[in-house]
Amino acid sequence: MVKMFAATQMSQFNASKAIAKATLAITAHIASLFVISYELNINKVEAININSSITLHKATTRDRRELVAIRPSSNFDSRISATLLDSRDRLWLGTWQGLIQIDQRTGKAISSISLPNSTVTALLEDNRGFFWVGTTSGLYQISPSSGKIENIAIQLSSSRILSLAMDRAGFIWVGTDQDITRISPYNAETYARLPNIPGTAANVMQIDNAGNIWVGTLNGLLKINPGSAKITARIPFVSGQIVQALAIDPSGTIWAGTPRNVIEINPKTNKAIARINTVTGRDIVALASDQTGELWIGMRDGLVLANTYNGEIKSFINNLPHSSVLNLLISDRQLWIGTMRGLGKINTKLKKSEIPNATATVIYTIQK
Numbered sequence: 001m002v003k004m005f006a007a008t009q010m011s012q013f014n015a016s017k018a019i020a021k022a023t024l025a026i027t028a029h030i031a032s033l034f035v036i037s038y039e040l041n042i043n044k045v046e047a048i049n050i051n052s053s054i055t056l057h058k059a060t061t062r063d064r065r066e067l068v069a070i071r072p073s074s075n076f077d078s079r080i081s082a083t084l085l086d087s088r089d090r091l092w093l094g095t096w097q098g099l100i101q102i103d104q105r106t107g108k109a110i111s112s113i114s115l116p117n118s119t120v121t122a123l124l125e126d127n128r129g130f131f132w133v134g135t136t137s138g139l140y141q142i143s144p145s146s147g148k149i150e151n152i153a154i155q156l157s158s159s160r161i162l163s164l165a166m167d168r169a170g171f172i173w174v175g176t177d178q179d180i181t182r183i184s185p186y187n188a189e190t191y192a193r194l195p196n197i198p199g200t201a202a203n204v205m206q207i208d209n210a211g212n213i214w215v216g217t218l219n220g221l222l223k224i225n226p227g228s229a230k231i232t233a234r235i236p237f238v239s240g241q242i243v244q245a246l247a248i249d250p251s252g253t254i255w256a257g258t259p260r261n262v263i264e265i266n267p268k269t270n271k272a273i274a275r276i277n278t279v280t281g282r283d284i285v286a287l288a289s290d291q292t293g294e295l296w297i298g299m300r301d302g303l304v305l306a307n308t309y310n311g312e313i314k315s316f317i318n319n320l321p322h323s324s325v326l327n328l329l330i331s332d333r334q335l336w337i338g339t340m341r342g343l344g345k346i347n348t349k350l351k352k353s354e355i356p357n358a359t360a361t362v363i364y365t366i367q368k
Helices: 015-020 020-030
Strands: 004-007 045-047 056-061 064-069 079-085 091-095 097-101 111-112 120-125 131-135 138-142 148-152 161-166 174-175 179-185 190-192 204-207 213-217 219-223 229-235 243-249 254-257 260-267 271-276 286-287 297-301 302-304 313-316 325-331 334-339 342-347 357-359 362-363
Touching: 079 325, 079 334, 079 342, 091 120, 097 120, 120 243, 120 297, 131 161, 161 204, 204 243, 213 243, 213 342, 254 286, 286 325, 297 325, 302 325
Parallel strands: 243 286, 313 357
Antiparallel strands: 004 271, 045 148, 056 064, 079 091, 091 097, 097 111, 120 131, 131 138, 138 148, 161 174, 174 179, 179 190, 204 213, 213 219, 219 229, 243 254, 254 260, 260 271, 286 297, 297 302, 302 313, 325 334, 334 342, 342 362
C-alpha cells in the first residue's frame, strides 16, 4: 500500500539543478503563455464590453451530450489560465486572449473585457469589488461595473506578473518573475518590496489561516510576514525544488506542488511532513483542497482526488475539456477546472458510484 513518506526520507535537489531549470519553471507555471514585447505607456483606456450572443450546439462527448460554446470571434479563447468567481457570483475566465464572463450553467459567454495585453496570468478581486489582472506585460485594475481599465504604472522589477494575493489588511501582493511588491488597492502606492527573494520568481502565492503569505519559487517555498514584509522561513526539503502550485486545507496544512510531487508542510513548525507518493514523477501544476480536506491534484496529464490521510488516489476524473490542467477553483462544493482547451466542473462531494472514476462536465470550450 503506497502511503506518505516522512519528510526525512525526501532528497533535496541541489541549487545548480534549480538554476538550470529556471527557464523550464517559468514555462511550467504560466503554461508557455505568449510574450507581448511592446511597452504600454497608457494610463486609462476604455474596456470593450461585448454582450454577444453565442451560438450553442450539442456536442457528443463519449456517451454524454454537453453544451459547447462555438467561437464567436477571434477574441475568444479556450486556454483557461486563471479563474475567478467574484463577490456577485459571476464567473470570469482569464485566457490567452482576454477576460471572459460566462454563464455557470450553460457555458455561454455573457461579456468580455479586452486588455492592451490580452494574455492573463493571474486574477484577483479586492475588498471594493475591483479586479486586479496580471498579464505577461503588466498589472491592470478593472472596474467591473464600468469596464474601465487602469494600467497600474508602479515600478516593478519586471512586468511579467506570475501571481497575485490579498492580505487581511486588503493590500495587494504582486509576484513577478523577479520580485514581490506590496501595493495599496486604492492608489497602487508601493508599501514594500522584496527584490531578491530566494528562488527569484514568485510563481504562486497563498494566504494561510494565520494571515501569513506562502510563496512558491524556482528554488523552494517561502513564508512571509505581511506586516513586516519579511521572510520568516524557508522550508527545508522543499528548497531546491520548483514550487508551482499551492493549496491550504481546512486544518491549515500547506500543500505544495512541484514538477515531481506534492509535499505536505506544517505551517507551525515550517517543516515538510510528508509527500503523496502516488503522484511521484507527475508534473503538478494546480492544487485545491475541499471542505473535507481531500486534495484535488491538477497535472499536465490529468486530474485526481487524493486522500490526504493515507496518500492514496480516491478517484480519477474523466471527460475533462483537455488532459492538461492549468488551474483549479473550489466554490460552494463545485470544482472549476481550467484546462488548455476549456473549462470543466465537478461536484466535490463524489457519489460512491464515482469512486474510483468520476466524470466532469464540460462547461466552456471552443470548436476549431
